[in-house]
Amino acid sequence: GAVVSQHPSRVICKSGTSVKIECRSLDFQATTMFWYRQFPKQSLMLMATSNEGSKATYEQGVEKDKFLINHASLTLSTLTVTSAHPEDSSFYICSAKTGLDGYTFGSGTRLTVV
Amino acid sequence: AQSVTQPDIHITVSEGASLELRCNYSYGATPYLFWYVQSPGQGLQLLLKYFSGDTLVQGIKGFEAEFKRSQSSFNLRKPSVHWSDAAEYFCAVGPAQTGANNLFFGTGTRLTVIP
Numbered sequence A: 001g002a003v004v005s006q007h008p009s010r011v012i013c014k015s016g017t018s019v020k021i022e023c024r025s026l027d028f029q030a031t032t033m034f035w036y037r038q039f040p041k042q043s044l045m046l047m048a049t050s051n052e053g054s055k056a057t058y059e060q061g062v063e064k065d066k067f068l069i070n071h072a073s074l075t076l077s078t079l080t081v082t083s084a085h086p087e088d089s090s091f092y093i094c095s096a097k098t099g100l101d102g103y104t105f106g107s108g109t110r111l112t113v114v
Numbered sequence B: 001a002q003s004v005t006q007p008d009i010h011i012t013v014s015e016g017a018s019l020e021l022r023c024n025y026s027y028g029a030t031p032y033l034f035w036y037v038q039s040p041g042q043g044l045q046l047l048l049k050y051f052s053g054d055t056l057v058q059g060i061k062g063f064e065a066e067f068k069r070s071q072s073s074f075n076l077r078k079p080s081v082h083w084s085d086a087a088e089y090f091c092a093v094g095p096a097q098t099g100a101n102n103l104f105f106g107t108g109t110r111l112t113v114i115p
Helices: none
Strands: A004-007 A010-013 A019-025 A032-038 A044-051 A067-073 A076-081 A090-098 A102-105 A109-113 B003-005 B010-014 B019-021 B024-026 B032-038 B044-050 B056-058 B064-068 B073-078 B087-094 B109-114
Touching: A004 A090, A010 A019, A019 A090, A019 A109, A032 A067, A032 A076, A044 A067, A076 A090, A102 B044, B003 B087, B010 B019, B019 B109, B024 B073, B032 B064, B032 B073, B044 B056, B044 B064, B044 B073, B073 B087
Parallel strands: A010 A109, B010 B109
Antiparallel strands: A004 A019, A019 A076, A032 A044, A032 A090, A067 A076, A090 A102, A090 A109, B003 B024, B019 B073, B032 B044, B032 B087, B056 B064, B064 B073, B087 B109
16 A cells, blocks of 8 residues: 655654654555654644655644655655744654545654754 | 544553544545554654555554544554553544655554553
8 A cells, every 4th residue: 555654754853953754655656645744642634745756735723844745756745844843843754645535644753853 | 634643642562452543634625545554753654544445544553543523533542551561642634646745643642551
């Protein structure tokens, strides 16, 4: 079945630095990828939708200059958290749409900003 | 507007007992419905999904769910819970149409299984 590989699984960075999270579709082409953020013991909140070759669409309240999304190829989408602060610490999950009715999720990235 | 409600934040059941996790949705059209399971620090694994047809859907790990349009519900059930079922369960709804549309998730139900 469709597999999305998300890397890294855990990252700790210093406040003020940037962190890049990658999501790769391993055996299919992902025209559309979704980026979610999950706070402890809460649900997944959609941050943005990325489409290959075009600008990402951000949800209301999500700073596009802080959370840079690039979807330059059909198999790779990246989320860069720029100038990270402790409040950006969270669990980030990507998801790719597979066909008309399928959604495959990455294994998530635990970001800790110290 | 679309929404998904999971009324139970936390459920505790004994191993071997039956389980039902509730999910109610609000959607303007006939939705696609999903149940996912998430172990701590992990991504989401699809348990089952409903698009059309038979309203009783069988999934992996012995789970099933029943779509009840009149009640706008899609409850997840398992006849006999195993200790390995302890996890967070999310109900989600998506648009029954083509296009690049995301899923909307409920707030999740945490399942604890006691010996």
